[in-house]
Amino acid sequence: MASTAVAIGFVLILLTWIVYLGAIPREQVPARPVLHVVVMVFGVVAVLAGLGGGGISLGVFPIAFGIVAIGLASLFFFLLTIARLPDSEIRVAVGDPMLAFTAFDSSGTAIDTADWRGQRVLLKFFRGKW
Numbered sequence: 001m002a003s004t005a006v007a008i009g010f011v012l013i014l015l016t017w018i019v020y021l022g023a024i025p026r027e028q029v030p031a032r033p034v035l036h037v038v039v040m041v042f043g044v045v046a047v048l049a050g051l052g053g054g055g056i057s058l059g060v061f062p063i064a065f066g067i068v069a070i071g072l073a074s075l076f077f078f079l080l081t082i083a084r085l086p087d088s089e090i091r092v093a094v095g096d097p098m099l100a101f102t103a104f105d106s107s108g109t110a111i112d113t114a115d116w117r118g119q120r121v122l123l124k125f126f127r128g129k130w
Contacts, residue, residue: 005050006062010069012043019070033080044073 016039023029030036051058051066058066092099098121102112113121 001060002050002053003062005046005053006058008064008068009043009046009048009050010065012039012046013069013073016040016043017076020076031112034037036078037077040073040076041068049063 016036020029020033020036041079047066047069051063098111098113102110107112
């Protein structure tokens with residue numbers, strides 16, 4: 001029974017990670033991931049109950065999966081505390097007028113966005129040199 005609790009907790013934690021990371025490319029990450037946190041907490045409770053109920057008699061694999069699950073959950077909670085999303089809406093959208101600024105290209109020539117007024121522009125930023 002203890003091994004089953006560890007397995008259920010591991011699966012809950014892993015599925016929460018998969019769902020959350022899968023939402024990132026689709027730009028559908030919730031501002032307040034309450035459901036993710038609740039499922040993750042249930043997973044942690046199941047793992048801890050399984051590890052506490054079986055002790056050393058569990059075997060190597062359930063203990064290893066339990067440790068990995070607790071580590072993944074800890075990382076998830078840590079990342080949620082440091083990666084705050086803005087509380088307000090993004091103020092720039094596709095099709096909005098570009099804010100005026102001056103930048104320098106790779107050869108050091110100044111480029112002013114006022115020169116592009118009325119044109120469609122795609123800006124590509126990269127770091128480093130080719």
